[in-house]
Amino acid sequence: MDYTPCGGTVQSPVNIEGAVYDPSLADIPQTYNSTATHIVNKGHTVQFNYDAGSSIVVGGETYTLLQFHTHTHSEHALGGASFPMEMHFVHKNEATGKLAVIGVFVREGAENSFLKGVVDHLPATKDSTYNANDTFNVADIMPGNKSYFTYSGSLTTPPCSETVSWFVMENPIEASATQIGDFENLEHENHRPLQPVNGRTIKFHKG
Ligand SMILES: [Zn+2]
Incomplete structure (x- = not known):
């Protein structure tokens, strides 16, 4: 990945430590509906495009879920x-x-039931896709505990635009070593290096 176009002082990812508990924060209001399966090999990541109609509310404003994708190993x-x-x-x-962007860590452990249904269908080459009518809901993928860290940052791929409110869930989900390996084999090491915090406050919400 060529990060030459990236600049700025509030970049992502960061190492999360020294977070400040903020009692004014709340669980993120989520309206997640099921989606059909649309997997795209983007070259640098495996992306799951999401059907229209799912959203969260952040700062009183609605944000629509477009897609989710994976990094091996973690970025934060x-x-x-x-x-x-x-x-x-x-x-x-x-x-x-x-x-x-909601970030969810994956640790090695039990087989992940969502990934179990998709790892055999991950498109092997750049720009190839897999589409199916099988439905799933991201609400079933995310951790049950809603504690999160939040800070202002950027995209972690060029142009690294500083337009992202990050919500990194405290509690990881689990996947088997084999499942994580299936993503590693496609994405290789697609994680941007840690960026300086530069005085930003990382806030913590206890879910
Ligand atoms: Zn990402």
């Missing part, structure tokens, strides 16, 4: 530690163009 770190995988659920405010 927690107390200096990386996880073998991280999923990014990308939501867009259609009025302002701003993004709200």
Whole structure:
């Protein structure tokens, strides 16, 4: 990945530590409907495009879920530690163009029931796709505990636009070593290096 176009001082990902508990934060209001399966090999990541009609509310504004994708290993770190995988659920405010991305760490453990249904269908080459009528809901993929860290940052791929409100879930989900390996084999090391925090406050919500 060529990060030459990237600049700025509020970049992502970051190492999450020293977060400040903020009692004014709440669970993110989520309206997630099921989607059919649309998987795209983007070359640098495996992306799952989401059917229209699902959204979250951030700062009183609605952000529509567009897609989620994966990084191996994780991009964010927690107390200096990386996880073998991280999923990014990308939501867009259609009025302002701003993004709200929910990051979910994946640790090695039990087989993941969502991934079990898709790992055999991951498109092997860039720009290839897999589409199916099989439905699933991201609400079933995300951790049950809604604690999160939040900070202002950027896209982690060029042009690294500083338009992202990040919500990194504290609790990881699990996938088997084999499942994580299936993504690693396609994406290789598609994680941007950690970026300086530069005085930003990382806030914590206890779910
Ligand atoms: Zn990402």
